[in-house]
Amino acid sequence: MTPFLTSLTRQLAHLVAVLLLVTMAGTALISLMPSEPAIAILGPTATDEQIAEFNAEHGYDQPLPVQYVQWLGGALTGDLGNSIHSGEPVVDTLLDRLPVTLQLTVLALLLSLAVAVPLAFAAASRENTVLDRVLSRTASGVLSIPIFVLGVLLVYVFAVTSGLFPVAGWAPMSAGLGENLRYVALPVLALALAEFPAFYRLLRSDVISTLNTDFIRTATVRGLPRWYIMLRHVLRPSSLPLITVAAVTFGRLLAGSVVVESLFGLPGLGNLALQSVPSQDIPMIQGIVVLVAITYVLINTAVDRSYSILDPRMRA
Incomplete structure (x- = not known):
């Protein structure tokens, strides 16, 4: 073998x-x-x-x-039983709630990474400068704010005061992409702001460590462009811990962002878990546990497989 x-x-x-x-x-x-x-x-x-x-x-x-x-x-055989309260099959309920949480999770994760990665590279390449200190302190400040406070602030500013977005509720994709994005924008932004600082701090630290290695100094002495060094020689080795944390974050968010889904009235897995636990809906709780476990294990397996692709040194 x-x-x-x-x-x-x-x-x-x-x-x-x-x-x-x-x-x-x-x-x-x-x-x-x-x-x-x-x-x-x-x-x-x-x-x-x-x-x-x-x-x-x-x-x-x-x-x-x-x-x-x-x-x-x-x-x-694909039968997780029926909900004690509604009498509906657990699988059908999970499949009905999963798209809401999945869209919320994917968009929040992509947004947080889209913000964290370029800012972390900008700060690490200018270590101890004004830009680095401002970005690092901003990330630390956002990290210290609880997610429910972020959600309330976003609702007050962008929904209650300006009326740009709805306060709560959900519009499926069948209602139109624009309407769907109006309802998902604030929850996604709240989750992205909550996850961005951890991604930023981790990647900044790893990029600084990579920049201080001998092969990066050699590439710099050879006169290679700075952007080429960052993209070709720094990004891949520095991204391994970030990929691991992002994968765990994806599983955690998919398990149900209880606070955000409750605050914005989203019919996702988090809200379902919040309703099932106090009402002791055992089949539904077991179904959610199985879905979360499968998600975590599959994601971790995929991450392990990706390491050898990103860093050929790990293939041995």
């Missing part, structure tokens, strides 16, 4: 192991809840007969290992 296939097999085994552990933990959460799901759903006035009937209908009268095996059997 070639080293590539060996590495890929190892990563696939890791993926399966992580998913099994995460889904087991999701099933075990039932036993950690302060009250029985039946009582949370039916109310404190429910009789013992009603509780027993509810538990039998949803399988909560079985031991946890049996519950997990039954759930896993359905999950392998």
